[in-house]
Amino acid sequence: MSARRLVAPASEFARYLRTETVGGVVLLIATAVALIWANSPWAGVYEAMREIRVGPAALHLDLTLAQWAADGLLAIFFFVVGLELKRELVVGELSTVRQALLPVAAALGGMIVPAGLALLVGRGAPGMDQAWAIPVATDIAFALGVLALAGSALPAAARVFLLGLAVADDLGAIVVIAVLFSSGLQVGALAVAAAAAGLYWWLQRRRVRAWWLYVPIALVTWTAIHEAGVHATIAGVLLGLLTRVKPDPDEDEAPAVRLEHRLQPWSAGLCVPVFALFAAGVPVGAEALREVVTEPLSLGVVVGLLLGKLLGILGASWLAIRITPACRPRGLGWRDMAAVSMLGGVGFTVSLLIAELALADQSPxxxxxxxxxxxxxxxAAALIAAAMLVRRGRVHAARAETVPDTPTSG
Incomplete structure (x- = not known):
């Protein structure tokens, strides 16, 4: 049976969900529902729903709905991220050293500078020893959604740069989660996870396509990693990185492409929005807002995301271009790069996850x-970036009208 026949035609709804714009809109709606609900007279119902426990206690999986959203649904999101990362590393924008230099340098700057600023602003605050990791993340779906909405007039190189940056940033966030938020490691469970992941890799190399084999293996891997004391989303990344991304001569698409095609609508339309529904419901009254601007830890998070991301991404990009073979993306000026760098401050989903993990031992x-x-x-980062992108889009549009036959110079 050919690969083309194995992949069912995508429905119009699934195709629609694959666009960054719609994924961002669904995420915004879920966030708005969470905020309104948590600040309404029915806030107690919201909190009670988050704390409902389901799952088998014998397997230590009697988790709250909020934990299932963070550990279970986000594992699917991170599996899609792992597929994207593997594809970029093997055949995409990060497949050669020269191609990877700029986005990787930008991602490193966009992690180190925000973390440093957060530590500087929040030094000595309770929980800051791990909370510095909160502003290192960039929400790839949300950032690409803002770019699609406000930056459509910019050269295509803007999306390529942001995608490479976000993928490298996601890899860094994954490392942070795996290193900082793993405790009491269980060697036996880790061995089970390694064996299951090894079997997944072997089946991939043997070109086995039976989903009824892969689903149980994925569940065993997830359960074992959860039991081992490592955050369960790492299971999604691990299996994504073990998936084959180069098609065989008789294949129309590699397994990674087929899986991403099928799972991305579920990730964008269900997994991430449901996580946002459970994670984004926080009080936003006058007292809560006062604490945001007076609490050193929260100030560190705000400064890290709003200022640290911009300075880190833009500064590291400039430095990489000056001292390495990396070059500025074709058609993008430094003001365009600044607008795209501002999008790095949209931490959102992954930053919310890290906030829950980093402050689990602190007060609610x-x-x-x-x-x-x-x-x-x-x-704020999304709004500022959108304004900058619209402004730069007008400049590019005016330049194209003035010199219609001459491509924009880099």
Whole structure:
């Protein structure tokens, strides 16, 4: 049976969900519902729903709905991220050293500078020893959605740069989650996870396509990693990185492409929005907003996302272009690069996840304040970036009208 026949034609709804614009809109709606619900007279119902426990206690999987959203649904999101990362590393924008230099340098700058600023602003605050990791993340779906909405007039190189940057940033966030938020490691469970992942890799190399084999293997891998004390989303990344991305001569698409094609609508339309529904419901009244601007930890998060991301991404890009073979993306000036760099401050989904993990041992009020800081900083970064992108789009459009036959210079 050919690969073309194995992949069912995508429905119009699935195709629609694959666009960054719609994914961003669904995410915004879920966030708005969470915020309105958590600040309404029915806030108690919202909190009670988050704390409902389901799952088999014998397997240590009697988790709350909020934990299932963070550990289970986000594992699918990170599996899609792992597929994208593997594809970029093997055949995409990160497949050669020269291609990878600029986005990787930008991602490193966009992690180190925000973390440093967060530590500087929030030094000595309770929980800051791990909360510095909150502003290192960039929400790839949300950032690409803002770019699609406000930056459509910019050269295509803007999306390529942002995608490479976000993928490299996601890899860094994955490393942070795996290293910082793993505790009490269980060697036996890790061995089970390694064996299951090894079997997945072997089946991939044997060109086995039976989904009824892969689904149980994925579930065993996820359960074992969860039991081992490592955050369960790492299972999604691991299996994504083990998936084959180069098609055989008789294949129309590689397994990674087929899986991404099928799972991306579920990730964008269900997994990430449901996580946002459970994670983004924080108080935003006058008292909560006062704590955001007076609590050192939350101020560190805001400064890290709004200022640290811009300075880190733009500064690291400039440095990489000056001292390495990397070059500025074709058609993009430094003001365009600044607008795209501002999008890095949209931490949102991954920053909310890191906030929950980093402050798990702190007071619930501090967790709520940190989440509010993430939401406010991400919203501000999105609005500022959108304004900058619209302005740069007008400049590019005017330049194209003035010299219609001459491509925009880099």
């Amino acid at each position: 009020q501090l967790v709520q304040t940190a989440k509010a800081a993430v939401l406010l900083a991400s919203a």
